[in-house]
């Protein structure tokens with residue numbers, strides 16, 4: 001079996017790419033390890049940057065998020081010293097987020113692609129990409145029934161995330177720049193309406209707590225968590241008690257409590273693959289770079305890179321012009337490192353230092369000063385807003 005472009009993975013990166021290529025008449029197929037129901041219900045990101053919305057609008061993929069997404073432009077910082085709000089939508093470039101659950105975006109992208117006649121194989125796991133150095137790469141797969149198969153292509157788009165086959169198939173010597181920030185979060189989805197009309201970032205001696213709206217009935221919370229402890233170690237009572245404490249509800253009013261629908265442990269790590277192209281194999285989304293979730297950049301980078309990759313592949317396959325493909329890695333890496341730098345800054349802002357600086361008065365004082373600068377300096381606020389929503 002064959003296609004001009006084999007797309008590994010049906011996440012935001014793979015499905016955006018698939019829609020754009022298919023609309024341009026490029027022969028492509030998506031191979032996805034999971035089944036359709038799993039892909040459409042995997043709750044992860046929720047904050048879409050203005051640029052992400054513009055990309056999706058440009059290609060007629062934004063109907064769902066226009067109907068059900070909600071604009072969002074405020075965050076609130078709470079510390080021992082009090083609280084302040086930043087209307088980031090009115091600062092910097094005056095851009096807002098659109099709150100739209102990732103699984104809804106993925107469902108929209110998938111529906112649009114299938115309605116347009118796009119090809120996808122679920123429950124088909126890519127094992128390895130072979131002969132990527134040359135013009136005839138192949139992908140060894142395992143089908144739903146366990147049968148091995150092999151696909152041929154001219155290009156393989158590795159959009160299969162951080163643990164996918166594309167990364168595994170990179171030649172030895174490929175650079176993977178990795179950083180473990182030494183901080184762990186317990187990520188929670190609560191069956192409870194949002195309790196603030198803002199993204200809440202709380203800095204407490206017990207550690208960071210975060211509040212992010214998802215829908216009218218669902219809220220995402222994060223709690224800084226001890227590394228190595230299983231996700232189910234804390235009872236729901238303990239979780240809500242910690243959230244109440246760290247969000248300073250005594251001063252700022254109660255949180256809506258509710259059932260915890262989902263929990264996961266997230267070690268805050270970042271990495272970047274360089275370069276993102278190896279002959280006929282091109283990486284996009286989490287396969288290319290994992291920005292720590294502290295700055296909500298992952299899904300947004302995935303969509304941005306998918307558009308750049310689609311344009312480059314269309315130039316190459318429809319017009320025999322390979323210049324954009326040659327520039328693809330360099331262009332993406334500029335955005336990736338910008339996002340990485342901001343995520344790193346956010347991690348420093350939200351957490352007491354981990355590792356050798358743990359408990360260091362010097363670092364803690366710098367962190368307080370950084371928060372104070374953000375509270376009082378319009379220039380700093382503009383910079384924050386530009387990076388927070390920007391991509």
Ligand code: RFL
Nearest residue numbers: 009011012013033045046126160285286296297298299300
């Ligand atoms: P995905 O979404 O992981 O999709 C990859 C797809 O590839 C499939 N796959 C394979 N298929 C075939 N063969 C194989 N060998 C395969 N291996 C894997 C998988 O089943 C899957 O369907 O990657 P993509 O498209 O690059 O998209 C990246 C985003 O999903 C990710 O960056 C974001 O979710 C990160 N992120 C956030 N990003 C934001 O922009 N805003 C946010 O608010 C935000 N919140 C978050 C997040 C990530 C989180 N997690 C996962 C820690 C919140 C959380 C809790």
